[in-house]
Amino acid sequence: MNRLQDAYKETPFQVNGHGPRKIQVLKEAFENLDGQLESEMYGKGKLIEDFQEKMASVLGKEAAVFFPSGTMAQQITMRIWCDEKGLKKVAYHPLCHLEVHEEDGLKELHQIESVLLADKTRVIEFEDVTGMKEEVACVLLELPQREIGGLLPDYQTLEAISAYCKEKGIMLHLDGARLFEILPYYEKNAAEICSFFDSVYISFYKGIGGIAGAVLAGDNDFIEKSKVWKRRHGGDLISLYPYYLSADYYFEKRIGKMKQYYEEAKELAGFYNQCYGVSTKPEVPVSNMFHVHFDAPKEVMELILTEICKDADVGLSSYVREVTETISYFEVSIGDLYEKLPHEKLTDAFKLLDARMRANSDKT
Numbered sequence: 001m002n003r004l005q006d007a008y009k010e011t012p013f014q015v016n017g018h019g020p021r022k023i024q025v026l027k028e029a030f031e032n033l034d035g036q037l038e039s040e041m042y043g044k045g046k047l048i049e050d051f052q053e054k055m056a057s058v059l060g061k062e063a064a065v066f067f068p069s070g071t072m073a074q075q076i077t078m079r080i081w082c083d084e085k086g087l088k089k090v091a092y093h094p095l096c097h098l099e100v101h102e103e104d105g106l107k108e109l110h111q112i113e114s115v116l117l118a119d120k121t122r123v124i125e126f127e128d129v130t131g132m133k134e135e136v137a138c139v140l141l142e143l144p145q146r147e148i149g150g151l152l153p154d155y156q157t158l159e160a161i162s163a164y165c166k167e168k169g170i171m172l173h174l175d176g177a178r179l180f181e182i183l184p185y186y187e188k189n190a191a192e193i194c195s196f197f198d199s200v201y202i203s204f205y206k207g208i209g210g211i212a213g214a215v216l217a218g219d220n221d222f223i224e225k226s227k228v229w230k231r232r233h234g235g236d237l238i239s240l241y242p243y244y245l246s247a248d249y250y251f252e253k254r255i256g257k258m259k260q261y262y263e264e265a266k267e268l269a270g271f272y273n274q275c276y277g278v279s280t281k282p283e284v285p286v287s288n289m290f291h292v293h294f295d296a297p298k299e300v301m302e303l304i305l306t307e308i309c310k311d312a313d314v315g316l317s318s319y320v321r322e323v324t325e326t327i328s329y330f331e332v333s334i335g336d337l338y339e340k341l342p343h344e345k346l347t348d349a350f351k352l353l354d355a356r357m358r359a360n361s362d363k364t
């Protein structure tokens with residue numbers, strides 16, 4: 001039994017995300033849809049094509065295709081760029097999704113090697129790209145870099161990396177799983193950021209809060225090739241409409257709220273940073289997400305957070321991860337729930353967190 005998880009579920013106010021992943025998420029998206037609309041068949045049909053065209057236009061690319069997952073879309077992207085260059089090597093961050101969360105799909109399925117840029121504590125900088133000793137077919141940038149709290153490079157760095165890759169004939173791919181969430185920080189639109197990249201993947205179940213699914217965008221030739229690979233990977237389901245229609249619904253519902261989530265993330269990080277033995281990474285968030293680090297072991301934090309759920313009615317997180325024996329952390333992503341939190345409840349929760357952190361440090 002996980003006491004923190006149970007207490008978090010039962011507490012009336014939760015800080016993170018849009019709410020629990022219930023079947024209602026799909027029901028809401030389909031509530032006002034005409035039941036007589038015709039499904040696509042294996043990627044062909046008006047509904048899916050309209051959605052893909054809309055996303056291509058949002059991202060400022062010639063074409064886009066809907067994928068069941070980002071994992072599939074990005075491995076395929078790396079394969080296409082490697083085949084084109086006749087070189088099975090790509091470069092990316094040591095903590096990017098492909099390197100740490102995909103069971104080595106890139107290596108096992110496509111025999112593509114990875115060159116790791118930067119170190120695990122910071123984002124990829126211009127010098128990391130220009131200083132590469134090996135030739136690669138593609139450089140992948142994950143914006144924001146999720147596993148280090150959602151850090152971002154400067155806009156000028158993106159510009160410089162893009163120009164360098166163009167000059168050297170290296171393809172530049174964007175892992176934009178959280179692309180919309182970073183636009184308020186850069187004060188740019190999606191197409192402006194995507195213009196630096198040859199190919200782009202976006203997700204519909206992070207800040208957008210849909211069920212699952214991804215879009216891959218690029219030029220026509222690249223997208224046609226990706227469709228062939230999607231079929232080879234078994235991603236060409238006869239009907240994907242539960243995913244892309246709900247993706248479209250939640251895109252429309254939340255795309256205008258990204259600035260609000262970003263401002264709320266900065267406010268919340270400020271509350272954490274005022275507590276004893278607590279710090280956020282980054283200190284000032286650059287998107288709707290950040291990590292919270294505690295000078296206390298995982299087990300102690302689980303007890304403290306469970307108590308806050310019960311005594312302050314506020315769920316700050318449903319889990320804690322160990323960094324070392326004396327340090328732990330969790331991730332925060334702001335969504336629709338934050339605006340529903342009464343301010344007094346939040347103040348009470350942080351008073352309690354601060355007091356418990358001080359009491360714990362007196363004990364040790």
Ligand SMILES: Cc1ncc(COP(=O)(O)O)c(C=O)c1O
Nearest residue numbers: 069070071072097142146175177
């Ligand atoms: C940065 C990043 N890239 C790629 C993915 C993969 O997306 P999917 O779950 O759709 O395969 C994720 C999912 O969490 C992610 O966070």
